[in-house]
Structures are given as C-alpha cells and as structure tokens.
Amino acid sequence: MADEVILLDYWPSMFGMRTRVALEEKNIKFDYREQDLFNKSPILLEMNLVHKKIPVLIHNGKPVCESLIQVEYIDETWPGGNPLLPSDPYQRAQAKFWGDFIDKKVYGPTRLIWGAKGEEQEVGTKEFIEMLKMLESELGDKTYFGGETFGYVDIALIGFYCWFDILEKCGNFSIDAVCPKLIAWAKRCMKRDSVAKSLPDSDKINKFVPELKKKIGIE
Amino acid sequence: MADEVILLDYWPSMFGMRTRVALEEKNIKFDYREQDLFNKSPILLEMNLVHKKIPVLIHNGKPVCESLIQVEYIDETWPGGNPLLPSDPYQRAQAKFWGDFIDKKVYGPTRLIWGAKGEEQEVGTKEFIEMLKMLESELGDKTYFGGETFGYVDIALIGFYCWFDILEKCGNFSIDAVCPKLIAWAKRCMKRDSVAKSLPDSDKINKFVPELKKKIGIE
Structure with missing residues (x-):
C-alpha cells in the first residue's frame, strides 16, 4: 500500500x-x-x-x-533522502535544544512585535533581537546550524524568515544590521527547493498581518 | 575511559x-x-x-x-538497560507528544495553585484537574503510559506526584477523587527503585513550599 x-x-x-x-x-x-x-x-x-x-x-x-x-x-x-537529525546522540540533543529554544524564546516576541504597541512592542523587539543574536552566535561561520548539512534546526527556524520583513516594519529595526550571518544563512536556505516551495513570499505575509489584526480585533 | x-x-x-x-x-x-x-x-x-x-x-x-x-x-x-522510548516511530512521536503536553499544560497550573490566590488560583486548579483528566484518559487501563513498560511519559509526569499533596492542600481538592487511575499509576511507579530513590517525600515538599514562598516574596 x-x-x-x-x-x-x-x-x-x-x-x-x-x-x-x-x-x-x-x-x-x-x-x-x-x-x-x-x-x-x-x-x-x-x-x-x-x-x-x-x-x-x-x-x-x-x-x-x-x-x-x-x-x-x-x-x-523515511530514513532515506536527506537525514534531518544527526546520528550522534550528543549532536541530536544539541539540535533538539535549539529547536526547543526557538519555540520557547523566538515565537513569543514575534507576536508582541506585530500584535502589541508601545512598551510591550519594544520589549518584544529587544527580546527578539537578543534571541536572534544567540542563534547567530550558535550558527557562527557554519553553512547550516548542523554544519555542512541542512537539517532540523534550519527547518525549525527558516519559517520565521518570511515574517522578518513585516516584523522589521512593525518594530522599526533591521535584522541584517545586527545579524548579517543569519540573513546570509536564510538566503542560503531559500536556494533549496524544499524551502523555496514551502515558504510564502514576504509580500503575502505583509498583506496578511494587517488583515489578521483586524480579524482578531487588535487594530 | x-x-x-x-x-x-x-x-x-x-x-x-x-x-x-x-x-x-x-x-x-x-x-x-x-x-x-x-x-x-x-x-x-x-x-x-x-x-x-x-x-x-x-x-x-x-x-x-x-x-x-x-x-x-x-x-x-546507554541503549542497554530498560529502553525508555519505544522503537516504533509512531509510538515515539506519541510519547514525545505527551511529554511536551506535560511541559506546556501541567507545569503552569501547578505554579498558580501554590503561588497564587483567589481567582488566579481557582483558574490554576480547574486547569490542572482538566489536564490530569486528559492524562488519565490517555493512560486508560494500561499499567504505564507506554503499555506494560515504564518509560518516557511516566518519567515526564512522575515527579509531579510528590507535589500532589501540597497542591491538594493549597487548592483544596482531591486528585484521587477525580483521577483514581492516575493515583494508582503513581503508586505503581513509586514501587520502582529508580523512582523511589529519585523523588523526595511529600512531607519534605510540604515544608519546602511555604519557605519558597517567603523567599520569593509571595507570602
């Protein structure tokens, strides 16, 4: 079957x-x-x-x-195809740690940046930038988070990339100015068919966010 | 080495x-x-x-x-000794789902029960009981969450057991009255050396919580 x-x-x-x-x-x-x-x-x-x-x-x-x-x-x-997690237990644990970090620390601030105003929005922006800097430091000069191979942590983070433009507009900041290596990484990821096919254009997200805010009654 | x-x-x-x-x-x-x-x-x-x-x-x-x-x-x-996660990918995913559920949904309410008062504490109590009921329903008539073998989900949840007494006292409710199967499961777990050695007595937690509240300035 x-x-x-x-x-x-x-x-x-x-x-x-x-x-x-x-x-x-x-x-x-x-x-x-x-x-x-x-x-x-x-x-x-x-x-x-x-x-x-x-x-x-x-x-x-x-x-x-x-x-x-x-x-x-x-x-x-489906163990065939590209492996997404490393086979070494320690490397696997590290990958899972950063995936968990993205869930716990990166998503929350993004909601404040597009969904809140004033001081709350500023807190979100500050925290978001701080978390991105930690991720950039973990990435370092590697091609992908796991080294030469695209995998789990890249997959955990890349979806945020198509939200970067609206977040920068809402929070009035530039990610490239503080995390240039992270932006270069995102552009490398975007060259993969799997990513290009799966992420919507930033423009579409930019139009969607004001509509969403109206719909949930925060605009 | x-x-x-x-x-x-x-x-x-x-x-x-x-x-x-x-x-x-x-x-x-x-x-x-x-x-x-x-x-x-x-x-x-x-x-x-x-x-x-x-x-x-x-x-x-x-x-x-x-x-x-x-x-x-x-x-x-250490793949020798008792396996903690099932080998089947679907069963593994289910175990991880429930571990994640305990982190996301069970821990938060416990803090409200011992650390908050009035309406906030009531919300915590209500939510905690609801989450325990979901866990009891997942456990069903099995010996352990994974079936006959003690493992990952049992390990994720059992540490809460030595806090049950103080939570019941603070929130004025009985877990045994609403989730008797879960209490029976916890007692089964406590018979294992690994668990008995690793959990402190409820009495020690009961004395610790008022001290903690003083220390963090919520009493």
Whole structure:
C-alpha cells in the first residue's frame, strides 16, 4: 500500500512550514489541506483533540501533532533522502535544544512585535533581537546550524524568515544590521527547493498581518 | 575511559527528578551536585549559558540541557538497560507528544495553585484537574503510559506526584477523587527503585513550599 500523507496546515504558519520543508526534503508527496482557523474543520478537531491546532500530519490515518515532533517523525519514518537529525546522540540533543529554544524564546516576541504597541512592542523587539543574536552566535561561520548539512534546526527556524520583513516594519529595526550571518544563512536556505516551495513570499505575509489584526480585533 | 556523569540539580525540581529517574533506570552512576538557585554557581552558568537553569546533565565534560532532551539522550547513549522510548516511530512521536503536553499544560497550573490566590488560583486548579483528566484518559487501563513498560511519559509526569499533596492542600481538592487511575499509576511507579530513590517525600515538599514562598516574596 502506498503511504497516504495528509497535512492539515495554514499557509502563514511558520510551524506548518517546518513540516512542509521536512516532507519536501524527503520527497514525500502529500495532500495539503488548508485549514480555516476561525472555523475549525471536523477533521482538525478530531485529529488534534488536545490542542486543536495546525499543523497536523496524518500518516495512513494516524495523526502526529506538534511541528518539531513531526519533523523527527518524518526523519525516522523515511530514513532515506536527506537525514534531518544527526546520528550522534550528543549532536541530536544539541539540535533538539535549539529547536526547543526557538519555540520557547523566538515565537513569543514575534507576536508582541506585530500584535502589541508601545512598551510591550519594544520589549518584544529587544527580546527578539537578543534571541536572534544567540542563534547567530550558535550558527557562527557554519553553512547550516548542523554544519555542512541542512537539517532540523534550519527547518525549525527558516519559517520565521518570511515574517522578518513585516516584523522589521512593525518594530522599526533591521535584522541584517545586527545579524548579517543569519540573513546570509536564510538566503542560503531559500536556494533549496524544499524551502523555496514551502515558504510564502514576504509580500503575502505583509498583506496578511494587517488583515489578521483586524480579524482578531487588535487594530 | 569510564564515563563521567554529573547532574546539576535542585532536589524539589520535578524536571530534575526526570533525569535522576532516567539515569537510575539505566543504572548509571552519577555525581549529583545540588545547586543553589538563588546564588547560581559558576559551573551552572557556564554549562547552561542560554537558560541558566537546572537540571544540567554533564557527560564527559559536555552539557545537555532540558530534562526531556536529557531523558532521550540517556536512552540513546546507554541503549542497554530498560529502553525508555519505544522503537516504533509512531509510538515515539506519541510519547514525545505527551511529554511536551506535560511541559506546556501541567507545569503552569501547578505554579498558580501554590503561588497564587483567589481567582488566579481557582483558574490554576480547574486547569490542572482538566489536564490530569486528559492524562488519565490517555493512560486508560494500561499499567504505564507506554503499555506494560515504564518509560518516557511516566518519567515526564512522575515527579509531579510528590507535589500532589501540597497542591491538594493549597487548592483544596482531591486528585484521587477525580483521577483514581492516575493515583494508582503513581503508586505503581513509586514501587520502582529508580523512582523511589529519585523523588523526595511529600512531607519534605510540604515544608519546602511555604519557605519558597517567603523567599520569593509571595507570602
């Protein structure tokens, strides 16, 4: 039986982008099903009973939730193609540490930058830049976070790149000015088919954010 | 060369308990170094540069941070002894999902129960019970979360058990009344040497919490 792979996703989600990129890296064909998060579908509610959030990866009828867990699952289920996590336990632990760091420390500030104003927005901006600097320091002069090979940490972070432009506009700062190596890394990632295919244009995100703010009543 | 394993930890930490239990399950001798979180040691600051938090597992001089990542690392580094994660990718993803759920949804409410008052404390209590019910439903009639074998999800959750008594006292509720299967599971876990050795007595936590509240100025 051929694998049936369905992805419940929402196009602007940097979390969904991770799973898209991972599937593309493994050359897995999947049925992409765009979800309306303001009117959740029965399949989303059924497949992610606990959090009711996208992305949900459904493999042969069975759901896997949480994007970084999906990336690991994809790597373990389809070990052919490009490996996403290193095989050495210590290197694996380091990769997972930085993936977790991105979830805990990078996402929150981005919401403040586009969704808040005044002091709160300033706090978000300051923190976001600080976190990016830590990531830039971890990247150093390597091609990718794992060294020469594109993988897990790159996948965890790259989805934020198409949000950089709107974040810079909202917070009035330049990422390139403080983290030039990170921008060079993002541009290298964008040359990969898997990433180019999975990330929307910044312009589309720029138009989406004001609409989202209206929709959730913060504009 | 024999492995040098050091654990920087703090005795009441349910996160530190995870790593202790995992090391005990694998019969790994380790040098336990109690940390003063109000006066952080140079070794803690050096070994967890990013978060500056315990537990830190230092294996042959190299640090691994974040308790669930440590549990995975221990399982991969010492594959002999009891396996902590299942080998099947789907079962692994499910175990990681529940570990992540405990971190995201169970810890926060516990802080509100012992650290807040009035409405905030009530919200914490309500949410905590709801999350425990979800965990009880996931456990069902199984011996352990993974089935017949004690493992990752049990390790992720069991440290909370020695806090149950103080939480019930602070929030004025009974966990056994709403989640009897979960209490039976915890008692089963406590019969394991690895768990019994790694968890402090509830009495010690009961005395510790009022002291902690004074120390951080919320009493």
